Amino acid sequence: MGVIERYRLRLERKKFLLRAYRKGRELRAVQDRTDRIRPGDILLFSTLRNEKVRLPWFLQYYRDLGVRHFLMVDNNSDDGGAEYLAAQPDVSLWWTDRSYKKSRYGVDWLNRLQRRHGVGHWCLVVDVDEFLVYPFCDSRPLGALCEWLDASAIKSFGAMLLDMYPKGPLDAQPYAEGQDPLEIVCWFDPANYTISQNPTYGNLWIQGGPRARVFFPGNPGRAPALNKIPLVKWDARYVYTSSTHMLLPRGLNRVYDEWGGEKASGCLLHAKFLNTFADKSAEELKRRQHYAGGREYEVYAERLKANPDLWCNWSERYINWRQLEILGLMSKGNWA
Amino acid sequence: MNLGLIMLVHTALHRAEQVVRYWARNDCPVVIHVDRRVPKAQYDRLVAALAPLPQVRFCRRHACDWGTWSLVAAMQEAATLMLRDFPEVNHVYAASGSCLPLRPASDLKAYLAKRPMTDFIESVTTADVAWTVGGIDFERFLLHFPFSWRSQRFLFDTWVAIQRRLGLRRRIPPGIMPHLGSQWWCLSRATLSAILQDPRRAEYERYFRRVWIPDESYFQTLVRLHSARIESRSLTLAKFDFQGKPHTFYDDHLQLLRRSDCFMARKIWPRADRLYGHFLLREGGEKGQAEPQPGKIDRLFSKATELRTRGRPGLYMQSRFPRHGFENGITAAPFSVFEGFSELFEDFEIWLGKYLGTRVHGHLFSPKRVEFAGGAAVFNGAISDSAATRDYNPERFLTNLIWATRGERQCFQFGPRDNQAIAWLMARDPNAQISVITGAWAIPLSRSSRDFAEIRREAAAAQKTETDHLEILRRQDTKARVRIWNLAEFVANPMEPLQTILDEIVPARPRRLTEAPRMVDLDGFADFLQKLRNEGMQPTLMGDYPPPEQHAAPAAQAAQKPYLVR
Numbered sequence: 001m002g003v004i005e006r007y008r009l010r011l012e013r014k015k016f017l018l019r020a021y022r023k024g025r026e027l028r029a030v031q032d033r034t035d036r037i038r039p040g041d042i043l044l045f046s047t048l049r050n051e052k053v054r055l056p057w058f059l060q061y062y063r064d065l066g067v068r069h070f071l072m073v074d075n076n077s078d079d080g081g082a083e084y085l086a087a088q089p090d091v092s093l094w095w096t097d098r099s100y101k102k103s104r105y106g107v108d109w110l111n112r113l114q115r116r117h118g119v120g121h122w123c124l125v126v127d128v129d130e131f132l133v134y135p136f137c138d139s140r141p142l143g144a145l146c147e148w149l150d151a152s153a154i155k156s157f158g159a160m161l162l163d164m165y166p167k168g169p170l171d172a173q174p175y176a177e178g179q180d181p182l183e184i185v186c187w188f189d190p191a192n193y194t195i196s197q198n199p200t201y202g203n204l205w206i207q208g209g210p211r212a213r214v215f216f217p218g219n220p221g222r223a224p225a226l227n228k229i230p231l232v233k234w235d236a237r238y239v240y241t242s243s244t245h246m247l248l249p250r251g252l253n254r255v256y257d258e259w260g261g262e263k264a265s266g267c268l269l270h271a272k273f274l275n276t277f278a279d280k281s282a283e284e285l286k287r288r289q290h291y292a293g294g295r296e297y298e299v300y301a302e303r304l305k306a307n308p309d310l311w312c313n314w315s316e317r318y319i320n321w322r323q324l325e326i327l328g329l330m331s332k333g334n335w336a
Numbered sequence: 337m338n339l340g341l342i343m344l345v346h347t348a349l350h351r352a353e354q355v356v357r358y359w360a361r362n363d364c365p366v367v368i369h370v371d372r373r374v375p376k377a378q379y380d381r382l383v384a385a386l387a388p389l390p391q392v393r394f395c396r397r398h399a400c401d402w403g404t405w406s407l408v409a410a411m412q413e414a415a416t417l418m419l420r421d422f423p424e425v426n427h428v429y430a431a432s433g434s435c436l437p438l439r440p441a442s443d444l445k446a447y448l449a450k451r452p453m454t455d456f457i458e459s460v461t462t463a464d465v466a467w468t469v470g471g472i473d474f475e476r477f478l479l480h481f482p483f484s485w486r487s488q489r490f491l492f493d494t495w496v497a498i499q500r501r502l503g504l505r506r507r508i509p510p511g512i513m514p515h516l517g518s519q520w521w522c523l524s525r526a527t528l529s530a531i532l533q534d535p536r537r538a539e540y541e542r543y544f545r546r547v548w549i550p551d552e553s554y555f556q557t558l559v560r561l562h563s564a565r566i567e568s569r570s571l572t573l574a575k576f577d578f579q580g581k582p583h584t585f586y587d588d589h590l591q592l593l594r595r596s597d598c599f600m601a602r603k604i605w606p607r608a609d610r611l612y613g614h615f616l617l618r619e620g621g622e623k624g625q626a627e628p629q630p631g632k633i634d635r636l637f638s639k640a641t642e643l644r645t646r647g648r649p650g651l652y653m654q655s656r657f658p659r660h661g662f663e664n665g666i667t668a669a670p671f672s673v674f675e676g677f678s679e680l681f682e683d684f685e686i687w688l689g690k691y692l693g694t695r696v697h698g699h700l701f702s703p704k705r706v707e708f709a710g711g712a713a714v715f716n717g718a719i720s721d722s723a724a725t726r727d728y729n730p731e732r733f734l735t736n737l738i739w740a741t742r743g744e745r746q747c748f749q750f751g752p753r754d755n756q757a758i759a760w761l762m763a764r765d766p767n768a769q770i771s772v773i774t775g776a777w778a779i780p781l782s783r784s785s786r787d788f789a790e791i792r793r794e795a796a797a798a799q800k801t802e803t804d805h806l807e808i809l810r811r812q813d814t815k816a817r818v819r820i821w822n823l824a825e826f827v828a829n830p831m832e833p834l835q836t837i838l839d840e841i842v843p844a845r846p847r848r849l850t851e852a853p854r855m856v857d858l859d860g861f862a863d864f865l866q867k868l869r870n871e872g873m874q875p876t877l878m879g880d881y882p883p884p885e886q887h888a889a890p891a892a893q894a895a896q897k898p899y900l901v902r
Binding site: 136139140141143144147148151152158159160189190191192193194195196197204206207210212213216217218219220221227255256257258259260261262263264265312313314315316328329330331332333334335336 | 577578579581583584586587588605607636637639640641643644645646647648651652653654655656657658659662663664712714715716717718719720722724725728729732733736739740
C-alpha cells in the first residue's frame with residue numbers, strides 16, 4: 001500500500017465525515033437523553049422504519065446484554081414505534097423523513113450520531129432484526145467482552161450476519177410483539193459461506209447462507225454481503241463506509257487473523273425472515289430505498305410469490321453460541 | 337504463628353475491601369498499598385470502611401507503573417510495616433486487589449504451618465523461562481531502562497538500541513545471580529526481614545531501580561541469598577496469554593477454580609459476583625493438605641492460545657482467513673479424488689461407496705451441476721448443487737464441503753470436463769489423495785454417436801486440459817499424494833493399483849478386494865484411437881494402447897481376469 005493510496009483513503013474518510021456532518025442536519029431530536037450517558041457505557045445505534053412489533057424484544061435483549069443507552073433514528077415511521085421508543089428511559093430518538101437511500105442506508109446519520117455521542121465508548125451498530133451473539137454471551141455480559149477487548153488493545157469486533165429462518169413457509173407462524181423471534185426463526189445454514197478479501201479496505205467479503213442458496217443460486221455474486229463489524233471502540237476519526245460491513249481507517253477491518261490463528265468473533269443472528277417479511281419486502285420494493293435500487297427486494301418479491309421454504313435437510317437448529325463456535329461460524333479466539 | 341498479607345490495590349476498591357474483610361475475619365493481618373493515582377475520595381472511603389478492623393493497615397502510597405521500580409517500593413513499604421506491626425506473622429503473602437482466595441484460610445495457614453521455613457517464590461534464571469515478552473531476556477539485567485515500556489515506547493526502544501549499539505553494559509552487583517519469577521510470592525518472616533535488612537540493600541536497590549520489570553526479579557533474586565529453603569513456585573494461580581497479559585477469571589470458571597485446589601487466583605473480573613460470593617462467603621470446604629492442581633486450568637488456557645495462534649485446520653471464516661501458505665491445514669480432513677475411474681468402470685461410485693461404506697460423489701466440479709452423492713440438491717452444511725454458486729468460489733466450495741463433513745471421508749470424481757480452477761488447491765494439499773488414469777476420458781467419447789469432427793474437437797480439448805492438469809500434479813511443490821497411470825497400463829493390471837488406493841483410505845481393513853468393479857466394454861476403443869490418429873490428432877495420454885490388430889488381447893484379458901488377484 002503506497003503513500004498515494006493511503007492518502008486517497010484518508011481523503012475518502014474525510015469525505016465521509018463531512019458527508020455525515022451534512023446529512024446529520026437532516027435529523028431532528030425527538031427525545032434527547034444523551035446527558036444520561038456515563039463514561040464507559042456501552043451504546044447502541046440503530047436506524048429503523050415501521051418496526052414497532054420488533055422493538056420490545058429488541059430493547060430487552062440488548063438491555064440484558066448490558067447496553068446502557070440506545071440512540072435511534074426513526075425514518076418517518078407511522079406505526080407508533082417512535083412514540084414507543086420516545087417513552088423508554090434509556091432511548092434517545094431522532095426523527096427524519098429524508099431519504100434513507102441518500103443517507104447511504106442510514107450510515108451517514110449514524111456516523112454523525114456516533115461522532116457526537118459515541119467517542120470513547122464501545123458502540124454497537126445493529127438493525128432491530130439483528131441479535132448479537134458472542135463467546136460466553138450466556139454467562140458474561142457485553143461489558144466483560146469490551147473490557148477484554150480493551151485489555152487486548154483490540155478496537156473492533158467482527159460478527160457475521162447469520163440469516164435465521166423458520167421451517168416451512170415464512171408466513172406459517174405469526175410473530176407476536178415481545179416474543180423472542182428465535183422461537184420461530186431458529187434454523188440456519190451451517191457451512192455454505194464463501195469468503196474473499198477486499199484488497200483496498202482489507203475487510204473480508206462473506207456471502208452465502210439461505211439467501212444465496214434460495215434466492216440467488218444462479219447469480220451468487222449478487223447475494224448480499226454478510227460480513228459485519230458492529231462493535232467498535234469509537235473514535236472521532238472513525239467512519240463506517242458501507243453499512244457496518246467496513247470502516248475507515250482500514251486497520252479496523254482486520255477482525256481476522258491471516259497467519260492461521262483465529263481471532264475472537266461473534267454472530268449477528270438475523271431474524272429477518274418472520275411472517276412480516278413479505279409485507280416488508282413489498283413495501284421496500286415500492287419505496288426503492290434499498291441497496292442497488294432494491295434489486296435484492298425485487299428478487300425476494302419474485303420468489304415470495306411461490307411462498308418458499310428456506311429450510312432444507314441440512315439446516316441446523318440454533319442452540320447456543322457454543323454450537324456456532326463448534327461449527328466454525330464464530331470463534332473464542334484466546335478469550336477463555 | 338500466623339499468615340499476613342500485603343495487598344497492592346489500584347482499581348475495583350470495593351472488591352479489594354471484600355477480600356480484606358475475608359482475611360481479617362480469618363485473623364490474618366493485611367497491609368494495603370493503594371496506588372497514589374487512586375482519587376483521594378475513593379481512598380478515604382476505603383480507609384474509613386476498614387477502620388474498625390484492628391488487623392488492617394495502610395502503608396505509604398507510591399504511584400505505580402507497570403514494569404517499574406515503584407511496584408517493588410510499594411511491596412517493600414508494605415512488607416516493612418507488616419513485619420513491624422505484626423510480630424506473630426510468620427509468612428507474608430504478596431497479593432493484588434484482584435486476587436481471590438480459593439480455599440479456606442485455615443487450609444492455607446495449615447499448609448504453611450507445616451512448612452514454617454519454606455519460601456514459596458517462583459525464582460528461575462532467564463535461560464530457563466519461556467515467557468519473557470518483548471525479546472529482552474538477560475539484557476533486562478544488563479541495560480538501563482529509564483523509560484516506560486507502555487507510555488514511552490519509542491524512547492524505550494531507541495534507548496535499548498543505542499545501548500546495544502554502543503555495547504553499554506551495567507555491572508551486576510557482585511554476589512548476586514539474577515533470577516526471575518511471578519511477583520505473587522509467599523515468604524517466611526526470616527527470609528523477608530533478611531532481604532529488607534540486608535546491609536547491602538542500598539546497593540541492590542540502586543541496581544534494580546534501572547532493571548526492566550524489577551517486580552519480577554528483585555525479591556526473586558535476593559531470596560537466593562537469604563532463603564534456607566525455596567519452593568520455586570507461586571501459590572497464586574496466574575496465567576498469561578500469548579500477549580503476556582494475565583487471563584481473567586469469570587463466573588463460568590467457578591467449577592474449574594473450585595477443583596483446582598489452588599490457594600489463590602488472579603485475576604478475577606471485578607463483576608464476577610458468583611466467584612466472589614462463592615469463595616468469600618461459603619462455610620467449610622476445607623481440603624486439608626491437598627496440593628494445588630492447576631493442570632485443568634493450564635490446559636484450558638493453553639488451548640485458547642493455540643486456537644488464537646494456530647486455529648482449526650481447514651477452517652475459513654470471518655475471523656480466520658489465512659494467507660496463502662499459512663493455512664496450517666488447507667482442508668480439514670483427508671479426501672480422495674478419482675480421475676478416469678468412473679469412465680473406466682461401470683457404476684464405480686456405487687461400488688466404491690459399498691466397499692468403503694460411505695457416500696461417494698460424482699463429478700463435484702461438473703459444468704452442469706454439482707453431482708453430490710445420490711443426486712442430492714443440497715448437501716452437508718447446506719451446500720447447494722448450483723454450479724454457478726460453486727464456480728463463484730470453487731476453493732471455498734471444496735474447503736467448506738470437507739469442513740462440513742468432518743468424520744466422513746469425501747471421495748469424488750474429477751476430469752478434464754470439470755472446472756479446473758480447483759486443481760491448484762488440491763495439488764498443494766497434503767490431505768488430497770489424487771489417483772489419475774490418464775486418457776480414460778476418451779472412453780465415453782469412443783462410444784458416442786455424435787458427429788466425429790465434433791468428437792475429435794472435444795478429444796483434443798480434453799487432452800490439452802488433462803495435460804495441463806498433470807503438469808500441476810507433477811510439480812516439485814505438490815503436496816498431495818498423487819498416483820498417475822496411463823490407461824494402457826491400468827487396464828493391463830487394474831487390481832493392484834486399486835488395492836493400493838483403497839488400503840490407503842482404510843488402512844486397518846483386513847479384507848482384500850473380492851468383488852472388483854466391472855470394467856466397461858473396451859471393444860472398439862483401439863479403433864477409436866486409430867481413427868483420431870487418422871484425423872490428425874495424436875492421443876498421447878492413453879499410453880501404449882495396442883493398435884487395433886492386437887487390441888483384443890488386453891481387453892479380453894481384462895474381462896477374463898480373475899478378480900481375486902492373489
